[in-house]
Amino acid sequence: MLIRKRNPSDPKPSEITDRKSFHERRRFLQMSSVAAGAMLVPGWLVSEKAHAATKFQDVKPGPFGTDEKLTPYKDVTTYNNFYEFGTSKSDPSRYAGSLKTQPWSVVVEGEVAKPGRYQLEDLLKGRGLQDRIYRHRCVEAWSMVIPWVGFSLADLLKRFEPTSKAKYVEFTTLYNPKQMPGQRRAVLPWPYVEALRIDEAMNPLAILAVGLYGETLPNQNGAPLRLVVPWKYGFKSIKSIVKIRLTEQQPRTTWDAAAPNEYGFYANVNPHVDHPRWSQASERRIGSGSIFAPRIKTRMFNGYEKEVAQLYAGMDLRKNF
Amino acid sequence: MGRVDKLMTLRTLKISVFVLCLVPLSILLWDIYTANLGANPVEALLHRTGSWTLRFLVIVLAVTPIKRVSGWTWPLRLRRMLGLFAFFYACLHFLVYTLLDLQLDWSHVGADIVKRPYITVGFTALVLLLPLAVTSTNKMMRRLGRRWKKLHRLVYLIAVLGVVHFYWLVKADVREPLIYAGIVSALLGFRLLHYLRGRAPAPRLATNKSLPTDGG
Ligand code: HEM
Numbered sequence: 001m002l003i004r005k006r007n008p009s010d011p012k013p014s015e016i017t018d019r020k021s022f023h024e025r026r027r028f029l030q031m032s033s034v035a036a037g038a039m040l041v042p043g044w045l046v047s048e049k050a051h052a053a054t055k056f057q058d059v060k061p062g063p064f065g066t067d068e069k070l071t072p073y074k075d076v077t078t079y080n081n082f083y084e085f086g087t088s089k090s091d092p093s094r095y096a097g098s099l100k101t102q103p104w105s106v107v108v109e110g111e112v113a114k115p116g117r118y119q120l121e122d123l124l125k126g127r128g129l130q131d132r133i134y135r136h137r138c139v140e141a142w143s144m145v146i147p148w149v150g151f152s153l154a155d156l157l158k159r160f161e162p163t164s165k166a167k168y169v170e171f172t173t174l175y176n177p178k179q180m181p182g183q184r185r186a187v188l189p190w191p192y193v194e195a196l197r198i199d200e201a202m203n204p205l206a207i208l209a210v211g212l213y214g215e216t217l218p219n220q221n222g223a224p225l226r227l228v229v230p231w232k233y234g235f236k237s238i239k240s241i242v243k244i245r246l247t248e249q250q251p252r253t254t255w256d257a258a259a260p261n262e263y264g265f266y267a268n269v270n271p272h273v274d275h276p277r278w279s280q281a282s283e284r285r286i287g288s289g290s291i292f293a294p295r296i297k298t299r300m301f302n303g304y305e306k307e308v309a310q311l312y313a314g315m316d317l318r319k320n321f
Numbered sequence: 322m323g324r325v326d327k328l329m330t331l332r333t334l335k336i337s338v339f340v341l342c343l344v345p346l347s348i349l350l351w352d353i354y355t356a357n358l359g360a361n362p363v364e365a366l367l368h369r370t371g372s373w374t375l376r377f378l379v380i381v382l383a384v385t386p387i388k389r390v391s392g393w394t395w396p397l398r399l400r401r402m403l404g405l406f407a408f409f410y411a412c413l414h415f416l417v418y419t420l421l422d423l424q425l426d427w428s429h430v431g432a433d434i435v436k437r438p439y440i441t442v443g444f445t446a447l448v449l450l451l452p453l454a455v456t457s458t459n460k461m462m463r464r465l466g467r468r469w470k471k472l473h474r475l476v477y478l479i480a481v482l483g484v485v486h487f488y489w490l491v492k493a494d495v496r497e498p499l500i501y502a503g504i505v506s507a508l509l510g511f512r513l514l515h516y517l518r519g520r521a522p523a524p525r526l527a528t529n530k531s532l533p534t535d536g537g
Binding site: 074075078079083087089090140142187188258259274277278279284286287289290291292293294295 | 356360362363364424432433436438439490492
């Protein structure tokens with residue numbers, strides 16, 4: 001019953017979803033789901049516990065669209081891995097209300113000509129927000145299709161003028177056990193750290209997101225500022241970023257430190273390299289609502305092979321998993 | 322209370338517990354019917370059936386300690402039924418996995434059983450439950466005699482495998498499997514202690530409540 005113009009396994013990277021049709025489509029989804037008697041009223045209408053999301057003005061359509069059915073807002077915002085608020089999928093949407101996202105600043109340091117502490121508003125000034133509809137593939141073999149609102153990571157990094165020694169970009173999540181109750185237990189070595197090679201960070205696919213479905217990010221999705229690198233497993237797309245550091249040495253990332261034989265630095269989506277404990281060949285797409293929905297095949301680099309494969313030319317992706 | 326009354330109460334008890342054991346299944350079916358299983362319904366079903374399998378195994382293991390501590394004998398009358406429910410939920414769990422998750426892709430099922438230690442262990446537990454379920458009738462009990470008890474001690478191993486399965490499948494938060502590990506260790510430890518006391522005469526004296534412990 002949902003709009004699907006083309007074969008879902010055949011996304012068109014150049015497809016542009018303009019804001020108007022995006023919202024029309026969303027309205028249609030709402031209406032059709034109400035008609036179907038499903039309880040798919042968007043989350044922000046029913047649960048305003050945490051905070052009311054604000055609609056962004058002036059979001060331009062971005063590149064790399066897909067025609068795949070969007071994962072319903074409710075699922076995107078209630079099924080989350082964000083261990084800072086608890087390890088169950090429903091914990092973040094329940095407990096992330098305690099996170100204060102205003103005021104928010106980001107420290108920029110390391111191999112840059114212009115280090116400093118930047119206010120979020122300052123970082124966003126003149127950035128030009130875009131809609132980016134991306135597939136999101138979790139290392140746990142489930143996936144979503146999410147309409148992010150964000151801006152190019154490369155554009156932002158250039159503003160800090162990386163030096164010639166800047167080989168990696170490291171991101172750090174807020175550490176504040178009062179606001180992030182999950183940090184009171186040492187399930188992971190806090191604070192959460194993720195990193196990209198500089199050429200990965202400069203790839204046009206990589207964005208920093210500030211919203212989804214045309215509105216500010218709910219806290220459980222990594223408000224107010226998160227990374228989105230859709231060709232990598234979800235845990236690379238670090239949330240609630242407070243620090244960006246450019247380095248010469250490869251940083252130690254959190255999951256890699258916690259279980260190095262299971263999670264590598266690269267964590268590129270790869271159906272041929274299994275997680276030691278489960279297969280990565282297929283995935284379960286969230287949002288079908290049916291218990292009989294089949295798994296779908298996982299694609300190399302999550303279907304973004306054309307955009308990113310050249311970054312890894314000549315590398316053994318089994319070793320560099 | 323007369324014998325007939327006693328029989329009646331046992332019957333009532335058995336029926337009540339039977340109905341109670343079907344409550345998790347009913348809630349599950351209701352949640353399927355009302356589409357109330359969250360964003361990932363298959364995962365939710367897998368987790369719920371797995372959890373109930375392990376809970377029933379724990380309940381079964383608790384019967385003997387409860388009897389020894391409280392002196393009640395009625396839990397013994399429920400033990401086989403509870404064990405069969407453990408088997409029942411294990412079958413549902415396996416069914417959710419093969420039918421809903423892997424959609425009868427048997428080569429995938431086979432590869433998982435061989436390649437993924439947590440599945441290997443879970444599958445072993447399920448296979449070991451089979452002979453116990455098959456021999457749970459009165460007739461088989463009579464026929465096997467003393468060997469019946471020996472055979473059904475397999476449930477100790479099955480529970481341990483269940484906990485290992487759970488421990489190996491979680492990503493980072495091992496709290497819940499560790500709680501189960503603690504409970505299963507306590508229930509098995511209780512038996513070990515009892516066994517050791519039964520063999521060594523000195524500690525048996527020492528633990529006799531009517532005598533002061535004198536270390537003798
Ligand atoms: C006596 C046998 C078994 C017991 C006690 C058991 C118990 C459990 C438990 C407690 C969980 C986790 C529930 C949770 O996270 O809340 C689980 C998950 C699971 N079990 Fe079992 N299980 C058994 C047999 C099996 C078998 C035979 C298979 C498949 C061949 C299997 C496959 C799975 C899978 C795939 C998961 C979910 C893993 C994930 O979330 O990624 N289990 N089981």
